[in-house]
Structure formats: C-alpha cells, structure tokens
Amino acid sequence: MQTELIWIDREHMSLHIHKMEQAGKILRGGGLVAFPTETVYGLGADALNEEAARKIYEAKGRPSDNPLIVHIADPEALDGIVESVPEKAAALAAAFWPGPLTMIFHKKECVPYGTTGGLSTVAVRMPSDEIARELIRQGGGYVAAPSANVSGRPSPTTAQHVYEDMAGRIPMILDGGPVPIGLESTIVDLTGERPVILRPGYITLDMVRSVTGEVEVDQGLIAEDSSVRPKAPGMKYRHYAPKADLQIVEGPMEQVISYINEQCAAPGKTGVICTEETREHYHAGDVKCIGSRRDELSIASHLFAILREFDEDQVDRIYSESFDTPGIGQAVMNRLLKAAGHRKIDVS
16 A cells, blocks of 8 residues: 655645545545644544444554544534533533543444444544644544554654554555644543543643542553453553663652663663753763753653654663653653553662
C-alpha cells in the first residue's frame, strides 16, 4: 500500500477542502487516515464500523482488548453514542470541550464492541484541532482514533513520526505540523458515583476538581495482571517505549546529575534527558534538553519526540531526570514510567 502524505494548512482550510473530502471518503469506506490533534497524531477509522476498528488494531499491532477513543466534532453528537450524559460530564464538556479531555460513558448499541475493546462503555472526546474536527465531519461524525504509532512506540507528535511507523500500512496521513501539547488527553470515567481519572494529561486533577468537586484518581494506571481488562486506552500495556533501555533517576538533583554522569562514563552510548536548568552539568553522553521546569508544557510537548530521537541516534541506554511537577508533571511522569517499564533508580 502506498501512503500519501498531505499538507493541510489549518489557517486556510478552504483551500484544502478537496483533500479533506478525499480523507473523509476513505473513512466512510472503512479505511484509515492519520491526522493531527492538539495532543498527538491519531489513527482514525469509522468508529461505528467494527471492521474498520479491526484495521486500526492490525495497523498498530495493538491488542484488541485495548479500547479506542471515539472522536466527535460537535457536542450534540455525544447523544448518538452514549446512553446518558451525567450532570458532571455535561459540566466538564462545557468547561473543556473542544480540548484534551476524554470522558467514559455507558455506550449505545450502535457502538461496536470492536471499538470499545469488548466493553459496554465508550471513551469519547472532542478535539480542538480544526483539521481533526473537519475530518470527523467529513468521515461521518464518529472517528475512533488511538495514537498513530506502532503499539508500544513513542506517540507521534509530527506527521513524519507517523510516516516512520505507518508508511505502507495506511493510505493517507494529513500533515498539520507539530502538535502543541504532545501528551494524550486526560481520561475521566463518568460511569460511577464519582468521576475517576484513569489517565492524567493536560487537563489536571485540580482542573477537573474545580468543575466536579470530589474526584478520584485511579492508582493502577498499568495493570500487571494480563487477565485484567483495561477500561481506558493505555491502562494495561507498556507504552511509549524507545528501543534502548530507559530508567528514571530520582532524588536530590545534585545526586541525580552525579549518578547520570557516572553512567555516561561506562562503555556504550548513553542518552540523557535533562532540562534547561541542568543541561550545563552534563559533560558526556547524548544529552537532550526536554524543556524548562518553569514551563511544564515545554517538557510535555518534547517528550515523545526526544524518545524517538534517541532511536535515531541508536543509543544503548537512556537515563532521565524525574519531572513530577505540580501541574501536568503527573502526566509527564505517567508516560515516562510506562516508557521505562516502571524502572526507577533512587539516589537519595
């Protein structure tokens, strides 16, 4: 299969309407199209077509019990696929849609189990990206879309990342440039008495709490028991992993830097993930600055791209500083821990 890479200028969408219609036709015909969102690039298919959902799992090499997120372009579309919209869900939608928030509801029969990973619930979000929303409308209104990468690899934040993983597997990639956030959406389960955050993201715990009041955080964001069925994307399986062994180093920063510098002296090529505040203290290795601790979004937006750069550099091992900052630092650490297989080194 030949994969077409198409540039779409979101500032002049009218000039690209023919290409958007072509992409929508692929989706309505049961095919796959990769597209940008404000979080990461998604791999889209008709969410109400079970055979199309199966193609997503095949293209990604994704386990079929890992649920897909259904993307909508307009709030009214929600009523067509969920049994009911709880009051707190409506309040969250009013506050954060369109945007990087996914909510879980009880599904209607029209949503196939192939899309939901066999669950009676469905994860739904409305992206803020103009290209994404236009594609959803052209594609029939309901587009299932996990991240557009081979399963387990770092999520794609540029169209080139998608092409590296998906060339020859899908017919079309819409290129909207680098994404602004770089971490997948926050996922909140609204099917119980209290909202539960199943995956942290740009929409933080405090932001959700400011709307819903009491909210819980699921502590088992990766289930080690293979018999446990994940309720939301990314809860069960290792994700985002670079090819090299990755470990996170925690403790007082001076000791963290000292430990990583010691590892850089060992044979082989060592990758280092640091910040603007610590860059000058590393004297060897393949050192990559992820951003500034004063700007959490800069760290989030560069994480997956840096993990992919280490693959290109063919490093033997990677050591990363810890980034558990008050805001979206929890989301950054969630992704890092999954990429590292929860391997941490405490030097305190």
